Amino acid sequence: MRVLHEVSQAVAAINRNLSAAEVMTVIAQSARQLVGADYAAVGIPDDFGGFAEFITDGIGDKQRLAIGPLPRQHGLLAAMLSQRQPVRLDDIRRDPRFEYFPKAHPVMAAFLGVPIFGGEDEEENIGLVVVANDSGKPGFSEDDAERLTLLALHAGIALRNARLYERSRELSIVEERNRLARDLHDAVSQRLFSLRLTSQAAESLVESDPERARALMGQVSQLAREAVAELRAVIVELRPADLDREGLLECLRRQIELVSQSHPAHIEVEVSGESRLEKNQEVDVLRIVREALHNALRHAHAERILVTAHATEVLRVEISDDGVGFDPSEAATRGMGVLSMTDRASTIGGRLHIQSSPGRGTRLSLEIPNE
Structure with missing residues (x-):
């Protein structure tokens, strides 16, 4: 024995x-x-x-x-x-x-x-x-x-x-890099392309139609501000969080506040308690929250987002928004990373639940034993 x-x-x-x-x-x-x-x-x-x-x-x-x-x-x-x-x-x-x-x-x-x-x-x-x-x-x-x-x-x-x-984490990293590449192309690149066309149009109208040229230059200024905001948002997602120094909940709060500075949506965050998760679990929690925020801002076009994270015996993280919503049963075909988030939650011993319907916003909740 x-x-x-x-x-x-x-x-x-x-x-x-x-x-x-x-x-x-x-x-x-x-x-x-x-x-x-x-x-x-x-x-x-x-x-x-x-x-x-x-x-x-x-x-x-x-x-x-x-x-x-x-x-x-x-x-x-x-x-x-x-x-x-x-x-x-x-x-x-x-x-x-x-x-x-x-x-x-x-x-x-x-x-x-x-x-x-x-x-x-x-x-x-x-x-x-x-x-x-x-x-x-x-x-x-x-x-x-x-x-x-x-x-x-x-x-x-x-x-x-x-x-x-x-291997699964390597695939997750590749998937995340591909998503960031798509973000750069879909958001920043397209805005820069529009900015270039609009500035060329304004330049061609400076002598023949000054009023129209001034209006177009206003659009150029707005497009430039939007491109900078989009680029800052992508940089925030690339920037590694200092989990060792700050802890998971403080990292969540700081990351979300940085995202809120780059988007017109009103984003609130509430955190309390202390995480006792393993480092790999905390990293995946951050990635799930980033993916959920990405969906709310870019796909749902939400105007208000609330993120709460409370740690007791269980770590509960909830992201709710007032966006356009979707049918969760069709999420796998919408390119919104729902399957990836669900798999990631399962891998770290957690459970992900999504409530949404067209026109009624989305609520995503994650629960993980905080041991």
Whole structure:
């Protein structure tokens, strides 16, 4: 029972992380603690005879730098990447597959290595987790091998999930960049094109019809102001929020106030409480709110928008507007990012609800456990 408890704690620690690098770090730390080793490492091979990632635990940063570049796929490490069973040695230096320790590398003897499976094909060997002890220290037992094998099984699942999460975030970033590119084209570029045509028309009428030329120059001035406002709005969306320094709710308030300065719509914001969300969750909350504001201003042509964000045991964010509204059942075909917002909310453990109908405005609410 104690072994299962220790493995369960290690697996829980691994699954609390989302990025592959964080997962690998916790795997190395957990492996070392689980068997009481002096050193531990997790390696993910690349396609060029080396390792894309090789995370260690038990070796300080200074010593790690002195050891040099990441190891190559040679010797015992290469052998482990092609087999399915654990490798347990009392002294790695006596194994015929061992080659050498690099300069500044600790002199290790007892060694235990386990392959990690969990690629697109669950039978694919995607890496390895190894532990070792200093020369003269005790070797590892069969129980240690079983613990590490069980840990590696869960590590493969966690790494696969982390890769899927990172891919989804990469797609979200691409999607957001594409939307910003469309904004620049649809809003700023079109206004600048109109400004150019109007100024050319005014120039051609300066001598023949001065009154008409003055009227057109007034339009040029208005178009220029609108183009500047649109450009400022896009810049606000590009500017990263300082979540570490300000916190989510203050970032929301500041971002919304900046947006209100660039649009004629009346935008109010009310925030209270303190977010206890993970950083990745807070970033996605900001993106959902930006998308909702974008829809209210550019698609719904809202004149009044209210944004509220209150954090207690649950973080509740609501964006309501008096715009033209829409049929939520047709949102997927309207290019309004509703599916993207819904998926993003689900990914971070939240729930998104949208109330709207043609001519009656829109209310979007997001709820996330604030733990």
